[in-house]
Amino acid sequence: MNLDRAVLAFAGFVVLAGLALGYFFSPYWYLLSAFAGLNMLQASVTGFCPAAMIFKMFGVKEGCAFK
DSSP states (O other): OOHHHHHHHHHHHHHHHHHHHHHHTOGGGHHHHHHHHHHHHHHHHHOOOHHHHHHHHTTOOOOSSOO
C-alpha cells in the first residue's frame, strides 16, 4: 500500500466512523466527519496533509500525490 491509498483509506475510515458514532451515540460525533472533510479540502488546495506526514514517518512508501 502506498501513501496515497493509506491517506484515502484513513480519511474514509474517519468519515464512516464519525457517521456511525453520530448515529448510535451523539450527534456531536458528526463533527468528526466534518473535520475530516475540511481536512481533505485544505489538503487538496495547499498540499499539506498531516496524515500523510504521519504515515510517512511510519515508513509507508510514497505515492504520486503526497511526497
